[in-house]
Amino acid sequence: MPTDHSASADAARVPAGDHANAADEPPAGAAALRPAHPRSVPLSELRTLIGAQAGAAGAAGAVEAVDPAVTGVSLNTSQTLPGDLYAALPGAHRHGAQFAAAAVEAGAVAVLTDPEGAALLGADTARAGVAVPVLVHAQPRTVVGALSARVFGPAQGEAAPALYAVTGTNGKTTTTYLTTALLGAAGAKTGLIGTIEILAGRTPIPSVLTTPEAPQVHSVLALMREHGVGAAAMEVSSHALSYHRVDGIRFDVAGFTNLTQDHLDLHGSMGEYFAAKAQLFTPEHTRRAVVLADDDWGRAMAAHAAEQLGADALTTLLVDGADATASDGTTDLPGAVWRVIDVVRDGLGHRFTLAGPDGARLRARTGLPGGFNVANAALAVLMVHAGGMDAPQLQRLLDETDALTPQVPGRMQVIGTAPHAIVDFAHNPDALVRALEATRPAGDGKLLIVFGATGDRDATKRPLMGEIAARLADVVIVTDDDPHDEDPAPIRAAVLAGVHRAVLDERLGTVVEEVHPRAQAIRRAVELAGPQDSILVAGRGHEVWQEVKGVNLPLDDRQELADALAAGRRGQAPADGAAPEPRDGRHDEEGNTRA
Numbered sequence: 184m185p186t187d188h189s190a191s192a193d194a195a196r197v198p199a200g201d202h203a204n205a206a207d208e209p210p211a212g213a214a215a216l217r218p219a220h221p222r223s224v225p226l227s228e229l230r231t232l233i234g235a236q237a238g239a240a241g242a243a244g245a246v247e248a249v250d251p252a253v254t255g256v257s258l259n260t261s262q263t264l265p266g267d268l269y270a271a272l273p274g275a276h277r278h279g280a281q282f283a284a285a286a287v288e289a290g291a292v293a294v295l296t297d298p299e300g301a302a303l304l305g306a307d308t309a310r311a312g313v314a315v316p317v318l319v320h321a322q323p324r325t326v327v328g329a330l331s332a333r334v335f336g337p338a339q340g341e342a343a344p345a346l347y348a349v350t351g352t353n354g355k356t357t358t359t360y361l362t363t364a365l366l367g368a369a370g371a372k373t374g375l376i377g378t379i380e381i382l383a384g385r386t387p388i389p390s391v392l393t394t395p396e397a398p399q400v401h402s403v404l405a406l407m408r409e410h411g412v413g414a415a416a417m418e419v420s421s422h423a424l425s426y427h428r429v430d431g432i433r434f435d436v437a438g439f440t441n442l443t444q445d446h447l448d449l450h451g452s453m454g455e456y457f458a459a460k461a462q463l464f465t466p467e468h469t470r471r472a473v474v475l476a477d478d479d480w481g482r483a484m485a486a487h488a489a490e491q492l493g494a495d496a497l498t499t500l501l502v503d504g505a506d507a508t509a510s511d512g513t514t515d516l517p518g519a520v521w522r523v524i525d526v527v528r529d530g531l532g533h534r535f536t537l538a539g540p541d542g543a544r545l546r547a548r549t550g551l552p553g554g555f556n557v558a559n560a561a562l563a564v565l566m567v568h569a570g571g572m573d574a575p576q577l578q579r580l581l582d583e584t585d586a587l588t589p590q591v592p593g594r595m596q597v598i599g600t601a602p603h604a605i606v607d608f609a610h611n612p613d614a615l616v617r618a619l620e621a622t623r624p625a626g627d628g629k630l631l632i633v634f635g636a637t638g639d640r641d642a643t644k645r646p647l648m649g650e651i652a653a654r655l656a657d658v659v660i661v662t663d664d665d666p667h668d669e670d671p672a673p674i675r676a677a678v679l680a681g682v683h684r685a686v687l688d689e690r691l692g693t694v695v696e697e698v699h700p701r702a703q704a705i706r707r708a709v710e711l712a713g714p715q716d717s718i719l720v721a722g723r724g725h726e727v728w729q730e731v732k733g734v735n736l737p738l739d740d741r742q743e744l745a746d747a748l749a750a751g752r753r754g755q756a757p758a759d760g761a762a763p764e765p766r767d768g769r770h771d772e773e774g775n776t777r778a
C-alpha cells in the first residue's frame with residue numbers, strides 16, 4: 184500500500200541523486216512540476232470562470248482593484264510558487280486558510296477559499312497576510328481543476344499529448360507502463376503519471392500520490408507539452424475522482440481493469456467505490472473507453488460506459504470470463520467485444536491471442552509473470568487500438584518489439600531464482616490471491632509469504648488477507664507494512680486472526696510466524712526456504728521508505744531480499760536489524776536484481 188507522504192516530505196524521501204542528471208540539473212521541489220514558461224491569466228478572468236465572489240478579507244479584497252496576473256495554482260503551501268493562486272481548502276485535519284499567510288509569503292498573489300476559510304481569514308487580521316485578493320466559492324475543490332486547466336492548459340491550437348487513463352483496484356501502474364511502452368515502441372515520446380513516478384520531461388520525478396492534485400496534474404501536462412510529449416498514460420485512483428483531481432481533463436481513452444475490495448475507509452461500500460470510478464467513464468472525462476468485463480462489476484462498468492459514451496466509443500474486453508455469463512444470466516455485452524484466447528505459458532510470462540469483431544486477431548506475448556498480467560497487457564493493447572493505432576501496426580509492434588514486457592518496479596519483480604524470490608505490490612485481497620497463485624512453485628516446492636497490512640487504511644481487509652495467505656501459502660510470516668500512525672502490533676494481530684481462523688476452520692497445515700521488523704521477517708523467510716521453494720514479499724513493491732508514526736524509515740523490500748539471499752549463499756546471516764541505505768545499481772555480484 185502506498186505510503187502517503189505530505190508533499191513537503193517529498194524532497195526528504197527521495198534519495199539524492201537517484202535520478203539526477205548532473206549535466207542538466209532539473210528545477211527542484213515544486214518547480215520541478217511546473218512549465219518553464221507559464222501563461223499569465225488575470226485573476227478577474229478566473230473569478231468569472233468559476234463565478235466566485237470577492238471576499239471581504241483584507242484591504243486588497245477587491246479583485247477588480249488589483250487584478251493580479253496568475254501564473255500558477257497550488258493547494259498546498261509546500262507547492263506554492265510566486266504568481267500562484269493558492270486554493271485554501273477545508274481538509275480532514277485543518278483548514279487550508281490557516282496556511283494562507285504562508286502561501287502569500289511564498290508568493291501567492293490571490294487566495295481561493297470557502298466561506299469558512301474566508302471567515303477564518305477575516306477573523307484574524309494579524310494573519311491577514313491575505314493582503315491579496317480573496318475569492319470565495321461554496322465548494323472550492325470542485326473548481327480547482329477548471330482553474331488549473333485555464334492557467335496551465337494548452338493555448339488555442341497548441342499541440343497536446345494524447346491522454347490515456349487507467350483506473351481499477353489493481354493493475355493501474357502496470358497497465359500504464361505497458362501502454363506507454365507500446366506507444367513508445369510506435370515512436371511517440373511518452374509521458375507518465377502514476378504511483379511510482381512522473382515522467383514529463385528529461386528527469387523522472389518520484390511520486391507522492393497515485394494521482395496528484397489537480398494543479399499538479401495540469402502543470403505536469405503543461406510540462407509534457409513543453410517537452411514535446413506526444414502521448415501520456417496516467418493512473419486515476421478513486422481518491423482522485425472523489426477529490427476532483429482530474430477535473431478539467433478529457434482523456435482520449437480511459438481503461439478499466441477491475442473492482443475488488445479496497446479503500447472502503449473512504450468509500451464506505453463497494454457500490455460507492457464503483458460510483459467513484461464510474462465518473463471516469465463519462466463524456467466529461469473521456470472520449471472512448473476500454474472496459475475489462477470479466478465479472479459483474481466489469482459488466483456494470485461496460486453498461487455504464489455504453490450508456491454515457493455510446494456503444495461505438497466502447498471496447499469490452501473479456502479475459503477470464505471469455506465465455507461466461509453474468510450472474511443474472513446476461514450474455515450480451517455492449518461495444519466492440521474482444522476476447523483473450525489461447526493463453527499459453529511462455530517462460531515467466533504468457534503468449535495469448537486477442538480475438539475481436541469480424542475475425543480480427545492480434546497475437547501477443549508478455550514476459551511479466553502472473554496470469555493477471557495477460558489482462559493488463561490485453562487492456563493496454565486495446566487502449567492503444569482505441570486511441571487510433573490500427574491492428575496491422577499493432578501486430579507489427581507486437582511481433583517486432585518486447586513492448587509488453589516493460590520493467591515495472593516492485594510489480595512481480597524477480598529478485599532471485601533459487602529460491603524463486605519475488606517482490607510484489609499486492610496489498611489487497613484480490614491482488615494477494617493472484618500474486619500467491621502466480622508464485623506457487625512447480626512440483627514439491629513450498630510457497631512462503633512475508634506480508635502485513637497498512638495502518639490508517641481499510642481495516643476490514645486485514646483478516647481477509649490473513650485467511651488468503653493461510654490458504655494459499657505453506658509458510659506465512661506476518662510482519663509490518665506501513666503502520667502510519669497506528670500501533671503496528673494490533674495490525675499484525677488482526678492479520679494473524681485471519682490466518683489462525685483459516686488454519687483452524689479449514690484444518691490447514693500452514694506454518695505461521697509473526698516476525699518484525701520487516702527486514703528480519705524477510706531474512707527469516709530466506710532462512711526457511713530451500714532452492715526449490717518460492718518466497719513472495721508482498722505489499723510494498725517499489726517503496727523505499729516505511730512510515731512509522733510520522734517518521735520515514737529506509738526500507739526497500741527488494742534490497743532486503745537480495746541482501747538476505749546473498750548472505751544465505753555465503754552461509755552468513757546479514758547484520759541483524761541493519762537498516763539499508765537505498766542504493767543504485769541493478770545487480771549485485773551474484774546476479775540478484777537490485778532496486
Ligand SMILES: CC(=O)N[C@H]1[C@@H](OP(=O)(O)OP(=O)(O)OC[C@H]2O[C@@H](n3ccc(=O)[nH]c3=O)[C@H](O)[C@@H]2O)O[C@H](CO)[C@@H](O)[C@@H]1O[C@H](C)C(=O)N[C@@H](C)C(=O)N[C@H](CCC(=O)O)C(=O)O
Nearest residue numbers: 187258259260272274275276277279282392393394420422
Ligand atoms: C485522504 C486524502 O486523500 N487526503 C488528502 C487531503 O488531505 P487532508 O484533507 O488531510 O488535508 P489537511 O492536512 O487537513 O490540510 C488541509 C489543507 O491545507 C493544506 N495545507 C496543509 C498543511 C500545510 O502546511 N500547508 C497546506 O497548504 C493542504 O494541502 C490541504 O489542502 O488533501 C491533501 C491536499 O490535497 C492531500 O495531500 C491528501 O492526500 C493524502 C496525502 C493522502 O494520503 N491521500 C491518499 C489516501 C490518496 O489520495 N491515495 C490515492 C489512492 C492510492 C491507491 O490507489 O492506493 C492516490 O491517488 O494517491
Ligand SMILES: Nc1ncnc2c1ncn2[C@@H]1O[C@H](COP(=O)(O)OP(=O)(O)OP(=O)(O)O)[C@@H](O)[C@H]1O
Nearest residue numbers: 352353354355356357378555594607608609614618
Ligand atoms: N489485473 C490485475 N488483477 C489483479 N491483481 C493485479 C492486477 N495487476 C496487478 N495486480 C496485483 O496488484 C499489485 C499492484 O499492481 P499495480 O501497481 O499495477 O496496480 P495499481 O492499481 O496501480 O495499484 P495501486 O492503486 O495500489 O497503486 C501487483 O503487484 C499485483 O500483485
